[in-house]
Amino acid sequence: MPPRGTSRLIAGDGPLPFADHLARYGPLPFTDSPAGLGGGAGLGGGAGLGGRAGLGGGAGLGGGAGRPGGEVSALIAAVERSGLTGRGGGGFPAGRKMRAVALAGRRAGPLRSQVGTVVIANGAESEPSSGKDRLLLNRAPHLALDGIALAAEAVGATRAYLCVHSGPDLLAGPLRQAVTDRERAGANRVPIQIVAVPGGYVASQETALISFLNGGAALPGFVPPRPSQRGVHRRPTLVANVETLAHVALIARYGADWFRQLGTAAAPGSALVTVSGAVTRPGIYEIALGTPIGDLLHTAGGPAEPPQAVLAGGYFGGWVPMPAALEVPLSDPGLRPVGAAMGPGVLVLLPQSSCGLAETARAASYLASQSAGQCGPCSNGLPALADAMAEIAFGQSGPDVLGWAERLMGLVTGRGACHLPDGTAGLVASALRVFAADLRRHAELGPCSRVGRAPVLALPNPASPAS
Numbered sequence: 388m389p390p391r392g393t394s395r396l397i398a399g400d401g402p403l404p405f406a407d408h409l410a411r412y413g414p415l416p417f418t419d420s421p422a423g424l425g426g427g428a429g430l431g432g433g434a435g436l437g438g439r440a441g442l443g444g445g446a447g448l449g450g451g452a453g454r455p456g457g458e459v460s461a462l463i464a465a466v467e468r469s470g471l472t473g474r475g476g477g478g479f480p481a482g483r484k485m486r487a488v489a490l491a492g493r494r495a496g497p498l499r500s501q502v503g504t505v506v507i508a509n510g511a512e513s514e515p516s517s518g519k520d521r522l523l524l525n526r527a528p529h530l531a532l533d534g535i536a537l538a539a540e541a542v543g544a545t546r547a548y549l550c551v552h553s554g555p556d557l558l559a560g561p562l563r564q565a566v567t568d569r570e571r572a573g574a575n576r577v578p579i580q581i582v583a584v585p586g587g588y589v590a591s592q593e594t595a596l597i598s599f600l601n602g603g604a605a606l607p608g609f610v611p612p613r614p615s616q617r618g619v620h621r622r623p624t625l626v627a628n629v630e631t632l633a634h635v636a637l638i639a640r641y642g643a644d645w646f647r648q649l650g651t652a653a654a655p656g657s658a659l660v661t662v663s664g665a666v667t668r669p670g671i672y673e674i675a676l677g678t679p680i681g682d683l684l685h686t687a688g689g690p691a692e693p694p695q696a697v698l699a700g701g702y703f704g705g706w707v708p709m710p711a712a713l714e715v716p717l718s719d720p721g722l723r724p725v726g727a728a729m730g731p732g733v734l735v736l737l738p739q740s741s742c743g744l745a746e747t748a749r750a751a752s753y754l755a756s757q758s759a760g761q762c763g764p765c766s767n768g769l770p771a772l773a774d775a776m777a778e779i780a781f782g783q784s785g786p787d788v789l790g791w792a793e794r795l796m797g798l799v800t801g802r803g804a805c806h807l808p809d810g811t812a813g814l815v816a817s818a819l820r821v822f823a824a825d826l827r828r829h830a831e832l833g834p835c836s837r838v839g840r841a842p843v844l845a846l847p848n849p850a851s852p853a854s
Contacts, residue, residue, distance in 0.1 A: 405523075405633070405659065405673045459489050460541040466635055468643035470655040475509055475520075475628030476703060476731045478719045481635065484625060487615040489542040491623035503545030505619040506577075507600070508535045510551045510629040511584050511591035514701040515753070515845035516733045519659035519671050520629050524551065524558060527633070528565040532579065534632030536569075537639050540576040542625050549629070550596050553583035588702075588757035592805045593626040595759075606759045607805035628731075630659055650676035654718035658729070662687045664736035664843050665694060674717055676729075681713030683734065695739045696821055698844070700730030702750055703810030705817030706743060726817045735844060742837035744825055746844050747818035748773070748780035753846055754811045765808045768799035776815055779826065783833040789826070792819070 467482030492504035508531065512520040524531060532549070539547045549566075551558050563581045584590055585605050594608035597618045618624025627635075634656065638646050647655040654676040660683065663669045667688025674683055680697060684690065694709045699717070705727035707715055715721055719729045737743055755769035775792040778784045796816055799808035819826060828835060 405527075405657065459486050462537060462541040462635070462639055463489060465638055465643045469634075469638050469646040470643075470650075471631065471634050471638065471646065472654075472719070473628055474630035474634070474658055474732065476514070476701075476728075478729060481627065481631050484615065484627070485538060485542055487613075488623045488625040491615055492543045503622065504542050505622050505624040506535060506539045506542065506544045506547040507593070507596055507619065507624060507626045508547065508549040508629050508632055509591060509593065509596060509626060510549055511596070512552065512731070513586075513588045513591040514703075514731050514733060515847050516663055516698075516701050516735055517661045517731045519661050519732055521558065522671050523630055523633060523659065524562060528562055529569070530633045530636055531629045532565060532569060532575075533636035533639075534629075534634070535579055536574065536576045538625060538627065538632055538635055542623075544577050544625070547577050547579045548582050548600060548619070549579060550582045550584050550591070550600075552586055552591070559583050588754065589759055589805055589807055594805070596626065597624060606761060607807075630732075651716070651718065651720075653720045654716075658717075658732050660717065660732040660734055662734045662736075663845070664698075664734075665691045665738035665741075666736050667691050676718040677716045677721060679713060680707070680715050680717055680734065683717060684713070684736065690736060690738070692738045692740060694736055695741065696737045696743060698727075698733070698735040698737065700728035701733035702754060702814055703806065704728045704730045704733065705813060706737075706747075706821040708821050726813075726820065737843055740837060741840050741843050742780065742825065742835055743818055743822040744776075744780040744829060745834075745838040745840075746842060747815060747822075748776040749842055749846055750844055751776045751811055751815055754807065754814075758807065759805075762802065762808075764799040764802040768795055769808060769811055771795055772799065772811065772815060776818075779819075779829060781834050781838055784830055786830075789819075789830075 463482055463485045466485060467480070469482070471481040472478045473481055473484070488504055510520050510524050510531070512518070535547050535549060549562060551562065553559070559581050566575070566579050566581060569575050569579075582600065584596065584599055587605070589595055589607055590599070590605040592607045593614055594610065595605045597614055598608055599605040600619045614624045614626050616623060618626070634646070650656045657673050657675050660672050660674055662672055662683065666684060667690070669687065672683060672686060680699070696706045696708045697712045698704060698706055699715075699722050704722075705725075707722075707725050707727050715725055717729065717734070722728050737746065751769075751773040755773040758765045758769055760766045772792060772795040775788055775795060778788050779792065792815065796812040800812045802808060825835065
């Protein structure tokens, strides 16, 4: 386990990779910050694109996928050795995904031709409690763009897309300007197009992005075929979170061994985590993976009021009770045994003044509203599960309602085109387990007085699903 103190508010200088490099990667002069994440906007400035050295950063690790003897590029091999996993929520080994796309592209047709592979950088952050991708793209766009360019070269791509959510913010425009600056400097290996995708929780799922880029609705598709086999324009496609690609850029510059200096053997490297809820200094922090939850909460100023539990991993994660949560390592290997996940790097501290059942019921209702309506278990099962959870939290439910909720969780799990049913069922299951004492009191006495407290979990207005 890493030593204490290996977490830091993203504010420029520090011993961790992003904290040390964000400012020097030529951020454009953005001034906005993720809504509701006060402490996370304090990034230092840095030299502009023309003033920073080493644009591209891939010296010595170049070379595309088309190497003799079935070999992949040196960069893919370095990413595999680094142990980097996806930072968007799936946690899949990044090097293995890159290798699969590179080799599939070689089988599908000539590399660097008009039918080459495709790269999608996923910056369309849909998790309501997360702000780290937006912050990264706001404050260090060229770090992510370096990763896109290097990954595209490594897998033999002929085009790349950086997807962000459409909306009233100013993110897409400055990113397009950053791409233009890079084109003028000759820094892009392939054309990079900024694409605004519709809002909605499932619109940023990888097959939904592929559908949208192919001219369809931003709705999840069934797998197989996997994106690495057939994706955008029916070509092998690498879909990677923007933070993952930023790590790729740093691995290209400093190597796999440098990356593994932080974290644990099972979960190497650092990660960005959005901390919110009842903490003194909510914000976006960089941690060495494996850092105990208690250490990160301490760095965030500690609890602002007596704590009850933490939600780790966002709406596809799970609740972990206090004080046991304090010693749980922040990594997928550390969180899975306690029924939670790293997810996209989300930690929400729930105070004792809140009702965990009510918080979960509201989240389940939101998730049910985000169904794409393509699969029966999702479009029918999730609203029924949300109704059962609402009855448990706000009504006076008996064993029949609890039994119905448990049956619904079994019926929807593993039966959708995407993981929306699985994630919702997992969140509800963790709430019924962690808040079991409240569950008994609600069944005996009706809803507790805490159900009327203002929500702690981020609850966007239920936007209609992507269409």
